[in-house]
Amino acid sequence: xxxxxxxxxxxxxxxxxxxxxxxxxxxxxxxxxxxxxxxxxxxxxxxxxxxxxxxxxxxxxxxxxxxxxxxxxxxxxxxxxxxxxxxxxxxxxxxxxxxxxxxxxxxxxxxxxxxxxxxxxxxxxxxxxxxxxxxxxxxxxxxxxxxxxxxxxxxxxxxxxxxxxxxxxxxxxxxxxxxxxxxxxxxxxxxxxxxxxxxxxxxxxxxxxxxxxxxxxxxxxxxxxxxxxxxxxx
Ligand SMILES: Nc1ncnc2c1ncn2[C@@H]1O[C@H](COP(=O)(O)OP(=O)(O)OP(=O)(O)O)[C@@H](O)[C@H]1O
Numbered sequence: 001x002x003x004x005x006x007x008x009x010x011x012x013x014x015x016x017x018x019x020x021x022x023x024x025x026x027x028x029x030x031x032x033x034x035x036x037x038x039x040x041x042x043x044x045x046x047x048x049x050x051x052x053x054x055x056x057x058x059x060x061x062x063x064x065x066x067x068x069x070x071x072x073x074x075x076x077x078x079x080x081x082x083x084x085x086x087x088x089x090x091x092x093x094x095x096x097x098x099x100x101x102x103x104x105x106x107x108x109x110x111x112x113x114x115x116x117x118x119x120x121x122x123x124x125x126x127x128x129x130x131x132x133x134x135x136x137x138x139x140x141x142x143x144x145x146x147x148x149x150x151x152x153x154x155x156x157x158x159x160x161x162x163x164x165x166x167x168x169x170x171x172x173x174x175x176x177x178x179x180x181x182x183x184x185x186x187x188x189x190x191x192x193x194x195x196x197x198x199x200x201x202x203x204x205x206x207x208x209x210x211x212x213x214x215x216x217x218x219x220x221x222x223x224x225x226x227x228x229x230x231x232x233x234x
Contacts, residue, residue: 002065003028004159004187005050005081010059012042012049019045021211023059027159031187034202036216041208043191044086047161050189051083064158079108082152086163086191088144089137097123097139097147098132104155115154122154123147127176141168146177153180160188166197195219 005027012020019042027033035043048054049061052074061068063077085091094100102119106112123129128146131139139147145168152160165181166174174197181188181201192198198205199218207216 001028003062004031004064005189006060006062007046007050008060008062010049010056010061012045012054013057018057018211020049020056020208023208023211023213025206025213027187027189029187030185030203032190032201032203033188034190034192034198034205034216034218035208035213036192036198036205037208042211043208044163046208047083047163047189047191050161051078051081079104079155080158082155082157082160084145084148084152084160084162084165086167088141088148091148091151092136092144095135096132097134097136097150100136100147101150101154104151108155118154119150122150126150126153126180128173142170142173145169146173149177149180153184158186160184160186161191162188163191164193165190166192166194 003026006025008024010020010023011018023046035046037043045054049056052068052071064080066073066077068074068077092100094103098116098119101122102115105118106115110118120129120132123132126146126149128150131143131147136147145165149165165177169177178197178200190198190202202218205216205218206213
């Protein structure tokens with residue numbers, strides 16, 4: 001089976017120093033790969049490299065069986081990959097939620113009614129149909145996260161690259177987000193500091209540190225969390 005995505009001996013530099021050094025990974029159908037590691041380790045850089053937003057100084061990027069080096073080669077593969085940016089405001093750009101979610105389908109061959117129907121269907125599947133007519137920039141941070149994910153799912157991608165998907169998401173929206181991802185039948189790479197989320201969804205994990213990837217354990221043991229309740233002072 002041809003891997004969906006792969007990096008081979010990839011080195012990405014900022015100035016002279018490497019952020020990624022001899023990084024190799026392979027993503028196959030239905031893999032749910034978590035990438036974990038400290039702040040600044042290069043997790044976002046790795047995702048950006050996979051879609052051609054960063055170009056390696058050396059090494060190979062292959063998407064759906066094709067070597068990708070030029071912008072045209074990456075552009076051909078990008079509609080098959082949904083990339084959830086770390087910052088939702090980098091992703092949302094249409095005035096209303098429905099326009100934003102319908103934008104991708106509209107630009108890949110759907111008519112306006114088809115694109116809107118697909119948008120509404122995706123919002124409903126995520127449990128956020130009520131946000132359809134809302135102005136995107138006035139949504140809460142957690143709502144924005146789900147709308148961004150809806151925009152990606154509406155494109156019916158084969159692969160999702162998710163950069164901190166649960167950031168700023170509350171329990172109810174987090175449950176919707178996890179259910180949607182658990183039901184996604186493509187492959188995904190999850191970059192997350194949320195151990196519970198990784199344990200629930202990932203089938204495999206890699207740790208990135210000092211520019212290198214190593215196999216990591218997924219902690220499936222239950223954690224005890226303190227749940228502080230804030231009471232207003234009388
Ligand atoms: N555009 C840029 N110009 C210069 N340095 C950058 C740029 N983007 C990222 N970096 C640096 O590259 C390194 C890797 O950043 P990256 O965002 O990939 O880390 P990360 O693992 O995703 O971090 P976090 O967990 O904080 O999101 C960091 O040292 C960061 O400061």
